[in-house]
Amino acid sequence: MSRQLPPLTALRAFEAAARLGGVSKAADELHVTHAAISHQIRALEDWFGLSLFDRAGRQIRLTEAGAKLLSPISAAFDNIAGAVNLVCEDANQKVLTVSAAPSVAYKLLVPRLSSFAAMEPDVEVHLHHSVELANFVSDGVDVAVRFGRGNWPGTVSKRIMEGFVQPFASPSLLQNAGYALADLPLTPEQIAALPLHHEDSTEFWRAWFEKAGAPGLRFRSGAVFHDAA
Incomplete structure (x- = not known):
């Protein structure tokens, strides 16, 4: 009989946030961003089809369903950690x-x-x-091995190779925005007006605009505008 389990990454995010009493504390413990923890918790709530936390601004409180889930999930992760330690010894x-x-x-x-x-x-x-x-x-x-500036808290990092970032766009995106191939390359101001996609942070967009000579330019990230400075 197969086990019906939600994504384990989402369970870890939920367990850390519930045990520590906050999304930011869970993000610090798991060394991910606040947005990543929030995304995983919402994915878990979607999987169950119900809310696990009551939210009031940045404050979270377990719902009845979340309280039922926390204890066995915490015990399960403790058991897994214990088994891993035994094997590693x-x-x-x-x-x-x-x-x-x-x-x-x-x-x-x-x-x-x-x-x-x-x-x-x-x-x-x-x-x-x-x-x-x-x-x-x-x-x-x-x-x-990660891509970034290497200034991650609690770690000792060593650069193994140079990296670079540059904008990419699909032809359909440019066409929908009214640009043709003859218009390339676009200026930083033109690029900033397009919807810019990124991972959890806009750090690399900010760095690119600074490198391109437009450090104070406002740019679109989803539906939100950011200052590149």
């Missing part, structure tokens, strides 16, 4: 868990695994696919 097993985005894992890490195995034949490498910041306390991750 096996002195005969040397495991290196490396977390990276799937594209980085397959293009950068997998081609080098044979060379690493030749140098360290007693170490078994586990690849963990994720783009969220790793929590080296609770995730069981030893090393993480």
Whole structure:
């Protein structure tokens, strides 16, 4: 009989927010953004088809359904953590868990695994696919490869290669906005008027506008306008 389970990432976000009494505290513990925790909780509520928290501004309080869910979920995660610790204590097993985005894992890490195995034949490498910041306390991750500035709290980072960011747009988006290929490249002001997509943060858009010589430009991110400065 198959188990009917919601996404485990959403359960972790819910459990941390409920246990700590806030979305921001859960985000700090799991080393993700406030928006990522909120998104996961809402996805879990959609899965159940009911509310798990009552919200009043930034304050959250468990509903009756959320209170029923918290205790067994917390116990389950404690049991999983205990089992993982027991396995990791096996002195005969040397495991290196490396977390990276799937594209980085397959293009950068997998081609080098044979060379690493030749140098360290007693170490078994586990690849963990994720783009969220790793929590080296609770995730069981030893090393993480991420794209960013490297100023993540509670970590020691080392740059392994240069990166760059630049805008991309589908031809249909440009066409709908009234631009033709002959109009390219667009100015920062023209780009700022388009709906700009991003992940949890507008950090890289702000950096790009600054690099393009328009640090104070207001730009559209979804339905919200931001100052690039």
